[in-house]
Amino acid sequence: MSEFDRLETLTQQLLAAARKAGAEQADAVALEAAAVSVDVRAGHLEHAERAEGVEIGLRVLIGGRQACVSASDRSQRTIEEMAARAVAMAREEAPVDDTLGLAEPGQLARDTDNSGLDLFDHGREPTPEELQELALRAEAAALAVDGISKIESSGASHSQRRMWLAATNGFSAGYGRSGHSLSTVAITGEGLAMERDWAGESRVHAADMPSPEEIGRLAAERTVARRGAKKPPTGAFPILYDERVASGLIGHLVSAVNGAAVARGASWLRDALGEQVLPKGFDLREDPHRPRYGSSRIFDAEGLATAPRLIVADGVLQGWTLDLATARKLEMESTASAMRGAGSPPSPGVTNLELTPGDRSAQELIREMGRGLIVTSMLGASINGTTGDYSRGAGGFWVENGEIAYPVNECTIAGNLRDMLLRLIAANDLHDWRSMRVPSLLVEGMTVAGE
Missing domain, CATH: 3.30.2290.10 (PmbA/TldD superfamily)
Structure with a gap:
């Protein structure tokens, strides 16, 4: 057997x-x-x-x-x-x-x-x-x-x-x-x-x-690049999320379009279906059929056939992530997104995601930002799931005159996710083998709390 x-x-x-x-x-x-x-x-x-x-x-x-x-x-x-x-x-x-x-x-x-x-x-x-x-x-x-x-x-x-x-x-x-x-x-x-x-x-x-x-x-x-890290200045500055952490920013959008949150009314995007949630030109695509990727699957945890789909098309939110129960609550069809463990019931989740990359390198975006923060690591989080208010501890590098000046630690970055996501500029550094393929992302005008 x-x-x-x-x-x-x-x-x-x-x-x-x-x-x-x-x-x-x-x-x-x-x-x-x-x-x-x-x-x-x-x-x-x-x-x-x-x-x-x-x-x-x-x-x-x-x-x-x-x-x-x-x-x-x-x-x-x-x-x-x-x-x-x-x-x-x-x-x-x-x-x-x-x-x-x-x-x-x-x-x-x-x-x-x-x-x-x-x-x-x-x-x-x-x-x-x-x-x-x-x-x-x-x-x-x-x-x-x-x-x-x-x-x-x-x-x-x-x-x-x-x-x-x-x-x-x-x-x-x-x-x-x-x-x-x-x-x-x-x-x-x-x-x-x-x-x-x-x-x-x-x-x-x-x-x-x-x-x-x-x-x-x-x-x-x-x-070695982090030697001599110190706090950055406090103020409103552009922030470049390095590709190592940029997927976390898009992850907040993904969580907000999860049918379980939407059905509870606990999502800051609960009224945004069919509205602009990313800048024009951005697609967020899920492809559960990508070969040799660990989260790929041909059927979901309720036995439904999976298929590629656009969560966001040209910046406009196309739909929620749904299993059978949340789809019925919202009077919609399941997106074949059910996931489960042995001891838990099905709930909606995503597999392989890819965000449209830009046409400039991360280094070009750094030169254009002039003065601001590159974030390469994050710790802790205060995210209001209903309003989208966002605050996180961060580390990375401070930029002066378009060049990295010194490494940074012990700072806090804050904003509102709805506003932040509408101001994204993407780099072209999309990496393979990630379950969320997201390039470095520049966000203008966020709050940095440092010294």
């Missing part, structure tokens, strides 16, 4: 137990995962860990009520107990929501073959010793850069994950994913003058990974 056969059998056992316990509808998930991670420090192994296991999850629906349960034990007794507990929870504890329910059979994906997306690396799994060697090579490359005092951590990991989803509406399908990752955190200076930065990459296939030397060297170069 193959791995997928075992997972499929588990989901069918869960559905049978749910029907027997009195569920009107049910869906079940079986997940099998294994991961190995290795961390090194000062040329020696610091930590190694291997985790593996199977998790099963069941959702039952009865009279507009739902309940979810999960377990790591796969015995028939546990499966029957899960079903009985879920049905009891749905009947006695869950509130009524008439928008809950499985997809109709005619809504389900007909093509469930994920092989064309190439989401699983069938090459030999790396050994812990090989992962350690990759981490050591990255660490050595970082230490070789002048100005690096030590490496905080250097780590490599590999994972494999298989999933099967089945439901009483007849849907039954699964997929496998693999992942390789490598990262390094470097430190320059000592004591209160210490600064750190990092670099890291993740891929589905080992063949697509950059070399450990590239990652270690980039982490070190970023760190």
